[in-house]
Amino acid sequence: MAGLVTVFGSGVMTNSVPETENNDVIFVIGSNTKENHPIVALRMLKAVKKGAKLIIADPRRIPLVKHAHLWLKQRHGTDVALINSILHVMIKEDLINKKFIEERTEGFTTAAAAVEGFTPEVGEKITGVPKEKIIEAARIYAAGKNAAIYYTMGITQHSHGTDNVYSLANLVLMAGNLGRESVGLNPLRGQNNVQGASDMACAPNVFPGYQKVSDDAARAKFEAEWKVKLQDKIGMNAIDMMYAAEAGKLKGLYIMGENPVMSDADQKHTLHALKSLEFLVVQDIFMTQTAELADVVLPAACFAEKDGTFTNTDRRVQRVRKAVNPPGNARDDSWIIMQLSHAMGYEMNYADMSEVFDEVGRLWQNVAGINYRRMEKGGIQWPCPTTDHPGTPYMFKDKFPIGKAKFSAVKFNPSLELPDDEYPFTLSTGRQLLQYHTGTMTRRVKAIDTAAHEAYVEINPADAGRMSIDNGAMVRVSSRRGSITLKAKVTNVPDVGVVFIPFHYSEAAANVLTNPVYDPICKIPELKVCAVKLEKIQEDKNHAA
Amino acid sequence: MGIKLTIDGKEVEAKNGATILQTARDYGIYIPTLCDNPALEPYGGCRLCLVEVEGMPKPTTSCTTPITEGMKVKTVTPQVERLRKTVIELLLSDHPNDCMTCERAGDCKLQEFAYFYGLRSNRFYGKRRQYTKQDGNPFLERNMDKCILCGQCVRVCNEVQGVGAIDIAYRGFDAKVCPSFENDLNCEFCGQCVSVCPTGALTGRIWSKKGRTIGIKEVETTCSYCGCGCQLNLHVRGNEIARVSSKPDNHNEGWLCVKGRFGYEFITSPDRLTTPLIKRDGKFTEATWDEAISYVAERFKKIIADNGPDAMAGLSSARCTNEENFLFQKFMRAVVGTNNVDHCARL
Amino acid sequence: MEKAKTEIIVGMGTCGITAGAADIYALAAESAKTKGLDVRLSSTSCIGMCHSEVLVDVVTPGFARVTYGNVTKEAIEEIISSHVAANVPVAKYVIAQMPSYGKTYDDIPIFGQMPYMNKQERVVLSNCGFIDPLSIEDYISKGGYEAVKKVIGGGDPKAAIEIIKASGLRGRGGAGFPTGLKWEFCNKAVSDKKYIICNADEGDPGAFMDRSVLEGDPHAIIEGMLIAGFSIGASYGYVYCRAEYPLAISNLKVAIKEAHERNFLGDNVLNSGFKFNIKIKEGAGAFVCGEETALIASIEGLRGMPRAKPPFPAQKGLWGKPTVINNVETLANIPRIIVKGADWFSSFGTEKSKGTKVFALAGKINRGGLIEIPMGITLREIIYDIGGGIPNDRAFKAVQTGGPSGGCLTAAMLDTPVDYESIAKAGSIVGSGGMIVMDEDDCMVNIAKYFLEFTQSESCGKCTPCRIGTKRLYEILERITEGKGRKGDLELLEELSEDIRLASLCGLGQTAPNPILSTLRNFRDEYVAHIEEKRCPAAVCKPLITFTIIEKSCTGCMACARACPTSAITGERKKPHFITSEKCIKCGSCFDVCKFKSVLKK
Structure with missing residues (x-):
C-alpha cells in the first residue's frame, strides 16, 4: 500500500469490483482470486464469458488458470523481472500511451532506462517464462481498451514487495490505464x-x-x-513492537481480534516477544494461540452480534x-474499549x-x-x-492526489533466501478456499473442518516421485527456523522444486518456517519465498493404528 | 434504438436482443417460470413461461424468444393457462409432495404454483423417481427425487462459478442431475446451486430443521471473511442463525462462497469466550467485567506511569468494524497517549 | 490392355455382412482359387434388396451382369462352377440380369423390369450396390466430383444455391425445409467462420437410408458437403454419425483420406484457394441428437440437448457461428442436381415435392429393403408393387411413416400419393423415410405403446412435457394393454397428447404423441375393446388373450404339449388336448407349433 501511496498518493483499489465484468483484458498477478476472493473471480469469469482476455502470472497452477488465455508461470519472487520485460516490450514496440505519460505522469525516462536491459530473453532467463509469452502478454495488455490488473499477497509478501508494486504501477502508467471506468490497478484486500x-x-x-x-x-x-x-512522533509498527517487546522496551500490549502467533512470520520469534511482555491483553472471540499467552482475555462479540x-x-x-446476542458475558469490542477508556479517566x-x-x-x-x-x-x-455525493466507483478520474503520478525505476532483487543444497525447495505460503486466515473461525465450522481437516504441503508429482513420497504420506518440512510435520498432497499446482503450505493450521503452522525478513518500506514479511527441505517420515505406527 | 411491441395489449419497448420474458419483467408483467434466472442463459426447459404470439402457430417460451418489432404477445390465454397447469400437474406427479417436512416449504416455487393453480388433485400418476444415495459432502444435501430438472444448478455451476461439477445424466424420465459417474460432489461447495434451486432438491446440510419461514427474521449484513464484502442475509430464528442467503440485487449479485454461505457455525461454537479471564499463577480464572476492566486499566496506568505511554502498544484487527478500529486507535492515542498502534493489513 | 476377367461382386453392406456375406466372399475366393479360375473378386454395398441377402453378382465379360440372391455356401460353389467357370448362369438362384453390361441370357428377368425395381427411380442410390465404396476411382468413373469441379470452377458461391433452389430440393431429414433457401440464409449471414454439418444421426427404428448411402457412396456425401461449404462460405464440415454405424464411419474415413489425396479436400481444394476439411464426430446413438440444436451441442462436447429456436443454426449454430445442417440423403442429391441440372431433378416428383425419396421398407412386407421412388407414387404401389404385398396372405392394416414422430395410414389411404403435402394431409409425415407395414396381427395400441416407449427412453429430459408427459402417456397405454384401462383414459390420452405437442421444446416431444393420436383417430375401436371389453382384437396383448384348443380339429399329436414351457397342456395321444389357463404364460409356443390350426388365440 505504501508503494501505491508513493506513486499515486493513495493506495486503494482504483476500480470497483462490478466494473471487472467490463474489462477486456484482465491481468491477474500474485492473486489466487478464485480461492481467496471468490466473488471477484466470478466477475472475472463473467468478463471472460463476454470475451475478455485473461492473463495469469502465477508460479502455481491456481484454479483460475483453467480459464486463462495466457499463463505466465514465473519463478517465485521474479515478478519485477517479468514486469520489467513486459515494459521493455511495450516501449520497444511502441505500445505505450504517450499522451497519458506526458499529461499525467513524471519520471518516465528513468523508469524506461531501468527496463532497457530487460529484453524478453533476459526476462525468460530470470523468470522461466518463455520470451514469446512475455511478448504476447505485453501485446494483449497494451491492446486492451479496458485493461485492469489485480494482485494480492503474491505481490506484496516479499522482501521486495514494494518494488513489485512499483513495477505494476509502471505498467498501468505506461499504458495509460487509469482514471477511467474498468481500467486500473487493483490490490484485492485479503x-x-x-x-x-x-x-x-x-x-x-x-x-x-x-x-x-x-x-x-x-x-x-x-x-x-x-x-x-x-x-x-510516529509510533511503532507491529514488527517493531515485537522486537521492542523482546528488547524489554515495550511493556504492555493490547491486542484486539488479532492472532500474531499464527499469522506472523517466524513463530518462534513472535512467541518469545509476547512472552517477554509485562502485560498482555487479548480481546477476541476465541481462545487463540495468542490469547493463551495473555494476562487478561476479554470476550468479544462476533460480526453477527454487533452493529457497525x-x-x-x-x-x-x-x-x-x-442479528443475535453474544454468548454469555461477551461484549462488543466498542463497549469494552469505552469501558476501559472510562476506567482510565477519558469519557467516550x-x-x-x-x-x-x-x-x-x-x-x-x-x-x-x-x-x-x-x-x-x-x-x-x-x-x-x-451527503448528496453518490460515492466513487473508480479513482483518479481527473488527477492523482499527488498531482502527477510517479514512475519508478525498479531494479530486480532476488528473494533473500533462495534454495541451496541443504534447503533445496522454495516454500510459498498462502490461503486455501475452505479455511480462513488463522482458522479461528473456519476451524470451528464442522462442515468446513470435515472437508479441509488437515494441514498439508503441496508437492509436485515429479519431486514426490523422485523422493518416493506418496500422496497422503507424512513429511517433515524444515527451514533454518524450525520444522513442522504434515501430510503430503501430491499435485501439479506447484512447480517442480516448489512446495506450498496453507497457513491456517496451528498444528503445522507454516509460519514456523517462514523467513522474518521484511520489505524495507511496507514492513510486509517475505511469506511467499523461503528455502526448505523435505524429509519423508517412516511411520509404521500409522499402519498399526 | 428500442424495439416496440405489445404485451397483453400494453405497448412496451426494449433493447434489441431482449427476450419476451425480460421485457415483460421490466414492465412488471408477471409470467410464471421455474427454470429461468436472469443471471443465467435462457434455458426453455420448464415450459411454464409459454405465451401466445400473434402469427406463431404454437405457444412459445417467452424466456427464449427474442422480441421483434410489432410483436403482439399474450401472456394469459385459456390455452397457455391450460398448458401451464398440465406442466405443473406433470411435475407434481413425479414429486414426493412431502411439503409437511420439506426444508423448503413456504419457500418453494413448485409449491407456490400448485397453490396458485389450485392443484389439489392430479390427472396424472405413475412411476416416481426415488433415489436413496446420500452424497458424502458435508455442505449440500441433495434430494434428487425433488429435482424438477430446471437445470439452474447445472448452469450456475458452469456459467457463473466456472466449475461444471454437475450435469444431467441419463435419458427420458430417468434424467438426473449428478456429478460425473454419480460420484460424491467434489467442488468448491459455494452453494450457488442451492441458492438457485426452486424446490427442496438442494439445501444446506446444516440448515436442516433450523427453521423455514415462520418465525424467521432476515437481517442484512456484511460477510466477515474476505475483502469481497458480500452482503449476507442472516435468517435468524430466536437467537440462532438458521441459514444464510444473499439477494441477487446486491453488489455480489447474490453469489457467495463456501465460507460466506456455510461458515457461520463458529458463532455458536462452544469454544466461544463467554466471560473475562484473568491469569493468576499461570492459570486463567473467570472474572466479572468490573474486575477485568479495572484490573486492565490499573496495569495500563502503571506501565504508563512507570515507563511513559510509549511502553504501551496496541494491535488492532482487520476483522473488527470501522467503528471499533476508530475507537481502538482513539483509545491508544487519546487515552494511552501513544502512536504505537498497528493492524495486520499486511497478512 | 489386360484381358478382361470375370467379375464376382459380393454385397458387403451391413445388411449383407449380417446375412453372412463375409463367409460367402471368403468361400468365393477360395473356390475360384481351387478351381484355378482367374477372377476379379470385389465387394460393393447394399443395393437395397435386403429381403434377398446375401447378394452376389457375376459379370462375364461381354455379358449381362447377373444378380443372385439368398446366396448360401452351396449356392456360391455352384455359381462359381457353373457361371464363373462356364458362363452358364444358375437359374435357381438368379434374381435378374442387367443388360447394360452386355449380351443377355435367355430366361432371366431384366433387373430394371422386375416389379421391385421398375417403379423405383435411383438418384441417391444410383451408386449403391454398383461401385466399390472404398474406391475413389469407382466414384469418379461414375461422374463423381464433376459437380465440385463445376461449382468451384465457376467461382460463384451463389450459382449452386440458385440451382438447388430451382431444383425444389427439400430437406430429406424429415422437416422438408427447402435446401436452397437454408443455404441462402447461411450464405447471407456475416461471420468469420461458418460450418456445414452432415446429419447422419439416423435414429428412427427400422430406418437405415443414411447408413446405406454412407456405406455405399461416401464420396457423394463429401461432394455434397464440398458444394454446400463453398456455397455458404464454410471451410469446415462435420459429419455427425452415430457410433453404431462402424462400417459407415470406416468407409467415410477412407473416402475422406482419398479425397484429401486427390486434393478434393484440404487447404487448397483443386488449387482454387478454397479451403475445406471434414471431421467425423461419432455420436453416442441418442435419437434426440438428430435434432439439429442437440446435434450442435453434442459436437461442442456438451450433453446433446436441444435449445429453443430462434436463433436458427443458419444464424447461430456450431460454436455460435452460422451453420447449415443437411441430412445425408439431401447431400447425396446435391452432386447429381449440379451435374444434371435443376430441371432434370424437378422432372421427378410432384408440384411441391420434387425429386425422389429413399424409404426403408420394413415390417410385414414380402420384399423389405431400401427403395427410392419418385415423389408422388402411391402407398399402394410401394407396398404391393415394389414390396410385393403382405406375407402369408394376411390383410394389410396400416403403414407407419415418419417413425416415432409420424403416424399410421390405413387401408383406406393406400392410394395417397407419397409426397410431403399428401402424407401430411392424410395425417402422418414423410419423415426421414422409415416405412413400417402392419397387418391384421398387429395391435395398434401395442404399436403406439412401442413408439412411446421409444420416444420416452430417448427424451433428453430437458423439458417437462416430454420428460414426464411421454412417461405418463406410456403408462396409460401400458395399463390399457394390461386390461387395466379405465373410462376416461382415451380422453386423458388426447388431452395430454395435445398439451405435449403444444408445449414441448423440440420436435421429439412435439411429435411424440403422433403415434397415439393417429392410431386413436384410425383405430379407436381397438382402444375401446381393450378398455371396455378387456379384449385385444389382434390378440397381441398377453394379459388380454387366452389360448384354447379347438377340440374338433385337435388331432392329439402332442406337439403343443411338448412345446409348452410350463406344462400347461395336458391330454392323451390322439385325443384332444387341453390348456390349463392358470398355468399358461401366453407365450404362444403352442399356437406356433400346431400344424392343424387347432390352437385358438383370442
Whole structure:
C-alpha cells in the first residue's frame, strides 16, 4: 500500500469490483482470486464469458488458470523481472500511451532506462517464462481498451514487495490505464476490513483518513475533536513492537481480534516477544494461540452480534447489523474499549455506532458524506465528501492526489533466501478456499473442518516421485527456523522444486518456517519465498493404528 | 434504438436482443417460470413461461424468444393457462409432495404454483423417481427425487462459478442431475446451486430443521471473511442463525462462497469466550467485567506511569468494524497517549 | 490392355455382412482359387434388396451382369462352377440380369423390369450396390466430383444455391425445409467462420437410408458437403454419425483420406484457394441428437440437448457461428442436381415435392429393403408393387411413416400419393423415410405403446412435457394393454397428447404423441375393446388373450404339449388336448407349433 501511496498518493483499489465484468483484458498477478476472493473471480469469469482476455502470472497452477488465455508461470519472487520485460516490450514496440505519460505522469525516462536491459530473453532467463509469452502478454495488455490488473499477497509478501508494486504501477502508467471506468490497478484486500482498519488509522504514522500524525494542522483538528493533546512522533509498527517487546522496551500490549502467533512470520520469534511482555491483553472471540499467552482475555462479540460497518476491498462502506446476542458475558469490542477508556479517566460517550461513524466523517472528508441512514440502501464507496455525493466507483478520474503520478525505476532483487543444497525447495505460503486466515473461525465450522481437516504441503508429482513420497504420506518440512510435520498432497499446482503450505493450521503452522525478513518500506514479511527441505517420515505406527 | 411491441395489449419497448420474458419483467408483467434466472442463459426447459404470439402457430417460451418489432404477445390465454397447469400437474406427479417436512416449504416455487393453480388433485400418476444415495459432502444435501430438472444448478455451476461439477445424466424420465459417474460432489461447495434451486432438491446440510419461514427474521449484513464484502442475509430464528442467503440485487449479485454461505457455525461454537479471564499463577480464572476492566486499566496506568505511554502498544484487527478500529486507535492515542498502534493489513 | 476377367461382386453392406456375406466372399475366393479360375473378386454395398441377402453378382465379360440372391455356401460353389467357370448362369438362384453390361441370357428377368425395381427411380442410390465404396476411382468413373469441379470452377458461391433452389430440393431429414433457401440464409449471414454439418444421426427404428448411402457412396456425401461449404462460405464440415454405424464411419474415413489425396479436400481444394476439411464426430446413438440444436451441442462436447429456436443454426449454430445442417440423403442429391441440372431433378416428383425419396421398407412386407421412388407414387404401389404385398396372405392394416414422430395410414389411404403435402394431409409425415407395414396381427395400441416407449427412453429430459408427459402417456397405454384401462383414459390420452405437442421444446416431444393420436383417430375401436371389453382384437396383448384348443380339429399329436414351457397342456395321444389357463404364460409356443390350426388365440 505504501508503494501505491508513493506513486499515486493513495493506495486503494482504483476500480470497483462490478466494473471487472467490463474489462477486456484482465491481468491477474500474485492473486489466487478464485480461492481467496471468490466473488471477484466470478466477475472475472463473467468478463471472460463476454470475451475478455485473461492473463495469469502465477508460479502455481491456481484454479483460475483453467480459464486463462495466457499463463505466465514465473519463478517465485521474479515478478519485477517479468514486469520489467513486459515494459521493455511495450516501449520497444511502441505500445505505450504517450499522451497519458506526458499529461499525467513524471519520471518516465528513468523508469524506461531501468527496463532497457530487460529484453524478453533476459526476462525468460530470470523468470522461466518463455520470451514469446512475455511478448504476447505485453501485446494483449497494451491492446486492451479496458485493461485492469489485480494482485494480492503474491505481490506484496516479499522482501521486495514494494518494488513489485512499483513495477505494476509502471505498467498501468505506461499504458495509460487509469482514471477511467474498468481500467486500473487493483490490490484485492485479503480480510473483510483491511481497508477499513487502514482508513481508521490503526497505523503508527497517521490519524484516520491517512492524515499524518506529524502534520500540525491535522493533529490540531484531532486534538480539537478529542479534546486532548496528541503525540506528533510516529509510533511503532507491529514488527517493531515485537522486537521492542523482546528488547524489554515495550511493556504492555493490547491486542484486539488479532492472532500474531499464527499469522506472523517466524513463530518462534513472535512467541518469545509476547512472552517477554509485562502485560498482555487479548480481546477476541476465541481462545487463540495468542490469547493463551495473555494476562487478561476479554470476550468479544462476533460480526453477527454487533452493529457497525466494514469497508470492503473496493472502498465500499457497508453496514454490519446485529442479528443475535453474544454468548454469555461477551461484549462488543466498542463497549469494552469505552469501558476501559472510562476506567482510565477519558469519557467516550456514544449512543450507538452511527455516532462513532459520524465522528469519523467530521474528521475525514472522504467519508463525510456517508452515514448510517444512507447505508440503509446499500454500501457507499468513498471518496464521498458530501451527503448528496453518490460515492466513487473508480479513482483518479481527473488527477492523482499527488498531482502527477510517479514512475519508478525498479531494479530486480532476488528473494533473500533462495534454495541451496541443504534447503533445496522454495516454500510459498498462502490461503486455501475452505479455511480462513488463522482458522479461528473456519476451524470451528464442522462442515468446513470435515472437508479441509488437515494441514498439508503441496508437492509436485515429479519431486514426490523422485523422493518416493506418496500422496497422503507424512513429511517433515524444515527451514533454518524450525520444522513442522504434515501430510503430503501430491499435485501439479506447484512447480517442480516448489512446495506450498496453507497457513491456517496451528498444528503445522507454516509460519514456523517462514523467513522474518521484511520489505524495507511496507514492513510486509517475505511469506511467499523461503528455502526448505523435505524429509519423508517412516511411520509404521500409522499402519498399526 | 428500442424495439416496440405489445404485451397483453400494453405497448412496451426494449433493447434489441431482449427476450419476451425480460421485457415483460421490466414492465412488471408477471409470467410464471421455474427454470429461468436472469443471471443465467435462457434455458426453455420448464415450459411454464409459454405465451401466445400473434402469427406463431404454437405457444412459445417467452424466456427464449427474442422480441421483434410489432410483436403482439399474450401472456394469459385459456390455452397457455391450460398448458401451464398440465406442466405443473406433470411435475407434481413425479414429486414426493412431502411439503409437511420439506426444508423448503413456504419457500418453494413448485409449491407456490400448485397453490396458485389450485392443484389439489392430479390427472396424472405413475412411476416416481426415488433415489436413496446420500452424497458424502458435508455442505449440500441433495434430494434428487425433488429435482424438477430446471437445470439452474447445472448452469450456475458452469456459467457463473466456472466449475461444471454437475450435469444431467441419463435419458427420458430417468434424467438426473449428478456429478460425473454419480460420484460424491467434489467442488468448491459455494452453494450457488442451492441458492438457485426452486424446490427442496438442494439445501444446506446444516440448515436442516433450523427453521423455514415462520418465525424467521432476515437481517442484512456484511460477510466477515474476505475483502469481497458480500452482503449476507442472516435468517435468524430466536437467537440462532438458521441459514444464510444473499439477494441477487446486491453488489455480489447474490453469489457467495463456501465460507460466506456455510461458515457461520463458529458463532455458536462452544469454544466461544463467554466471560473475562484473568491469569493468576499461570492459570486463567473467570472474572466479572468490573474486575477485568479495572484490573486492565490499573496495569495500563502503571506501565504508563512507570515507563511513559510509549511502553504501551496496541494491535488492532482487520476483522473488527470501522467503528471499533476508530475507537481502538482513539483509545491508544487519546487515552494511552501513544502512536504505537498497528493492524495486520499486511497478512 | 489386360484381358478382361470375370467379375464376382459380393454385397458387403451391413445388411449383407449380417446375412453372412463375409463367409460367402471368403468361400468365393477360395473356390475360384481351387478351381484355378482367374477372377476379379470385389465387394460393393447394399443395393437395397435386403429381403434377398446375401447378394452376389457375376459379370462375364461381354455379358449381362447377373444378380443372385439368398446366396448360401452351396449356392456360391455352384455359381462359381457353373457361371464363373462356364458362363452358364444358375437359374435357381438368379434374381435378374442387367443388360447394360452386355449380351443377355435367355430366361432371366431384366433387373430394371422386375416389379421391385421398375417403379423405383435411383438418384441417391444410383451408386449403391454398383461401385466399390472404398474406391475413389469407382466414384469418379461414375461422374463423381464433376459437380465440385463445376461449382468451384465457376467461382460463384451463389450459382449452386440458385440451382438447388430451382431444383425444389427439400430437406430429406424429415422437416422438408427447402435446401436452397437454408443455404441462402447461411450464405447471407456475416461471420468469420461458418460450418456445414452432415446429419447422419439416423435414429428412427427400422430406418437405415443414411447408413446405406454412407456405406455405399461416401464420396457423394463429401461432394455434397464440398458444394454446400463453398456455397455458404464454410471451410469446415462435420459429419455427425452415430457410433453404431462402424462400417459407415470406416468407409467415410477412407473416402475422406482419398479425397484429401486427390486434393478434393484440404487447404487448397483443386488449387482454387478454397479451403475445406471434414471431421467425423461419432455420436453416442441418442435419437434426440438428430435434432439439429442437440446435434450442435453434442459436437461442442456438451450433453446433446436441444435449445429453443430462434436463433436458427443458419444464424447461430456450431460454436455460435452460422451453420447449415443437411441430412445425408439431401447431400447425396446435391452432386447429381449440379451435374444434371435443376430441371432434370424437378422432372421427378410432384408440384411441391420434387425429386425422389429413399424409404426403408420394413415390417410385414414380402420384399423389405431400401427403395427410392419418385415423389408422388402411391402407398399402394410401394407396398404391393415394389414390396410385393403382405406375407402369408394376411390383410394389410396400416403403414407407419415418419417413425416415432409420424403416424399410421390405413387401408383406406393406400392410394395417397407419397409426397410431403399428401402424407401430411392424410395425417402422418414423410419423415426421414422409415416405412413400417402392419397387418391384421398387429395391435395398434401395442404399436403406439412401442413408439412411446421409444420416444420416452430417448427424451433428453430437458423439458417437462416430454420428460414426464411421454412417461405418463406410456403408462396409460401400458395399463390399457394390461386390461387395466379405465373410462376416461382415451380422453386423458388426447388431452395430454395435445398439451405435449403444444408445449414441448423440440420436435421429439412435439411429435411424440403422433403415434397415439393417429392410431386413436384410425383405430379407436381397438382402444375401446381393450378398455371396455378387456379384449385385444389382434390378440397381441398377453394379459388380454387366452389360448384354447379347438377340440374338433385337435388331432392329439402332442406337439403343443411338448412345446409348452410350463406344462400347461395336458391330454392323451390322439385325443384332444387341453390348456390349463392358470398355468399358461401366453407365450404362444403352442399356437406356433400346431400344424392343424387347432390352437385358438383370442
